[in-house]
Amino acid sequence: GQFQVGLTDSLTYHRTDTTSIQAIGYRSGENITIRMTSGSNSVPGFPNWGSADSNGVLSYLWQSPPGATTGSYNVTLQGSTTVKAVLDTQLFTLFPTNITIPQLVVARTALERTETQTFTFNPVYLSGVAVQSGTVTIILVEPDSTTTHYATASYSLINGMFLASYTIPLTSQAGSWAASIRAASFNDGYGNIGPLVGVTHGFSVQPAQLSILVSVQNKTYSPSDVMAIYASVHSPDGSQFTSGTVYAVLTPLNSATRIGSEVSLYYVSSQARWVGSTVVNSTDPAGVWLISVNASDTYGNKGAGSGVAVVNGSIIQPASEPLSLFYFLLVAGVVGGGLAGTLLFRRLNSTDAPFEELYAMTGGQFQPPTSLMIRGESGSGTTMLGLQLLHENLEAGKSAVILTYDSFPSELQRQMKGMGWDVQKYIDNRSLQFIDCYSALVGGETSIKDPIDFTEVSIQVSSKVGEAKGPVTVLLDSFTPIFNSAQVRHAINFLRVLAAKVKNDGGFFILTGTRGSLPEAVESNLESVVDGVIDLQIVRRGHRLIRFLTVKKVAGHQIGFVEKEFKVVQGRGIVFRIPRLDVGFLERK
Known part of the structure; x- marks a missing residue:
């Protein structure tokens, strides 16, 4: 039979332990074959070879992997020239190992609800070799000691440690939380279990x-x-x-x-x-x-x-001064009264002119199919100008649609009623219809679910335009909220398509907006979408706020590049201010 000698430093090992193999009686430098089997199978990596030292001693180390087969192992050595009467052979037994977790680490000792807590730990086998496989459940307990959450930790190659994370719910309890890994809950996937003693770490959760x-x-x-x-x-x-x-x-x-x-x-x-x-x-x-x-x-x-x-406070408009004998006497006084008299004369030398004065500036009335943009500062009258143009077309027997992004339809109706325009009859016979996008913007109920869903809005505009018997005037008031809520390219494309749709049906498309609310390049792009542009301005002179209108362009019209003062008068609408008398002689004086 075989005589067993002490080739290994122990008869029992745990996985990842290092087995020390040593044998004597070989020639110096002799090549020695090392065989290791588990049952009838060779252990991966064997046979292997080693060389005897100058004293004829072979020394060899083998570390078993975490997933090595457990049970009985046999080691045999055979020299290339030395023949021993009794072969060098040794049996030993390999057992599963245990896992130890020195501590559980939390990234933050205090955090707010909805923030994410990160847990890390470095488990090791009994040999001290780091564990790099398997998973473990970290148990999180809220301050009531009952409500429980779970996070699964796994090995991170990037971080070189086990890692888990958990986002604290917005509705969870504030106070001291406990995170723990229970005893014997870790398995590395090979049947090695741990830890022998559980680990716990606390942290604090605060309201968000x-x-x-x-x-x-x-x-x-x-x-x-x-x-x-x-x-x-x-x-x-x-x-x-x-x-x-x-x-x-x-x-x-x-x-x-x-x-x-x-x-x-x-x-x-x-x-x-x-x-x-x-x-x-x-x-x-x-x-x-x-x-x-x-x-x-x-x-x-x-x-x-x-x-x-x-x-701003209320905009107070001065009353129109009557043309009287005093006025002509004043003219005579101004002629010899110097600069002060001239300034006073200019202030009084104005009277009201009807809305039709606008067409003297635009080179005639707007002829559909066409489109117009009205820009101005808040309070300058952009909405009122758009409504008055629309009302003129209603009076001419045409249909109209108002697309509201800046006011409730009821607010626009109130404004028109205040100007003395009876629009209820047009609403009743459906000559005037509203598409209420503003209510959706402020969270109200309306037929438009999403005012920035331009496909849905376009479908509704097309439907209402299609109901009309002839060309339709469409007023969009205003484009500013659209650009505040949607991407610029989508907003520009929506307005371009809408203008084309209205004009294709022979209609008049009007859009209003706040001047200066968009980048210069975007405003320039927007100008290219329309055929006409009117700019409104409001300036303060002393205690008075004065509105001015300038026509920037009207396609196909010879326009007057002059700035004209106007005002909004209850019961009348927009009224222009024009000179009573030619003041050219004052300029020449």
């Missing part, structure tokens, strides 16, 4: 501090204007805050005095933001308003943000 971005339309508000308030509310992880209470408080800048009551905001999923609105009253203070928005929920998550809006 919500971030709020507040915005309003880029305009100056006047009495009776609807101020839409938009708030983008985000949790600490950047996700949308969609359920809770959000409201706005309005105050003058640098004052705690409230303006009106709280404004409730509602989440509009199609816009991914909270929306609310209020109406500017004539009794509200003018100036810069601070819009403070607060958000909270029943779980204690909260946040605040603010924005500003500019509000």
Whole structure:
């Protein structure tokens, strides 16, 4: 039989242990074949070879892998020249190993809800070799010691350690949380188990501090204007805050005095933001308003943000002075009265002219099919000019559609009624129809689900244009909110297609908007979409606000490049101011 000698340093090992093999009695430098088997199978990597040292001693080390077969192993050695009466052979047994986790590490000792906690640890076998396979469940327990969550950790080659992450829910409990790996819950995939003792690490969860971005339309508000308030509310992880209470408080800048009551905001999923609105009253203070928005929920998550809006007071228009004997006497006084008299004369040398004065500037009335853009500062009268052009066409027996992005339809009806225009009869016989996009923008109910879904809007415009018996005037008021909510190229394309659609049916397309609200390149691109451009301006002179109109272009018309003053008069609409007398002699004087 075979005589076993002590070739290995132990008769039993655990996986990943190092087996030391040593034998004597060989010639110096002799090549020796090393064979290792498990049962009837050779162990991967064997046979192998080694050389005896100068003393004829062979020394060889073998470290078993984590997934090595357990059970009995046999090692045999055979020299290339030395023949031993009894072969060098040795039996030993390999067992599964245990896994130890020294500690569980958390990336943050305190974090807010919706933020992500990261867990890391470095497990090792009994031999001290690092574990690089398998998974383990980390158990997370909320402060009530009952509510439990789970995160699965696995090995990260990039980080060289086991890693797991867990995002704290917005509705979870605030306070001290515990993360733990229970005893014997780790398996490396080869049947090696651990840890013998569980590990735990605590951390603190705090309510989420919500971030709020507040915005309003880029305009100056006047009495009776609807101020839409938009708030983008985000949790600490950047996700949308969609359920809770959000409201706005309005105050003058640098004052705690409230303006009106709280404004409730509602989440509009199609816009991914909270929306609310209020109406500017004539009794509200003018100036810069601070819009403070607060958000909270029943779980204690909260946040605040603010924005500003500019509000003007009532625009007071001077009454028209009658042409009287005093006026002619004044002229005589001015002729010899010097500069002061001339300035006074110019102020009084004006009278009202009807709306038709506009066509003297545009080189005649607008002849469909055509398109017109009316731009101006807030309060300069862009909407009113568009409505008056539309009303003229209604009076001429044509149909009209108003596409609202800046006001409720009822607000536009109120404005037209204030100008003395009876539009209810046109609404009743469907000569005048509204497509209400503004209500959808501020979170209200309307037939338009998404005002920035330009396909849906175009379909509705086409439907209403198709109902009419002849060419239709389409007023879009205004383009500013469209560019605030959609990508520029999509907005430009929508307006271009809409203008072409209306003109193709022989109609008149009018769009209004705030001048300066878009980059110069975008405004220039927008000008190329339309056939005509009218610019309105409002300037302050002393205690008076004065409006001016300039015609920039009208395709196919000889226009007058002059700036004319106008005003908006209740019961009449737009009225121009023109000289009573030719003042050329004053210029020559």
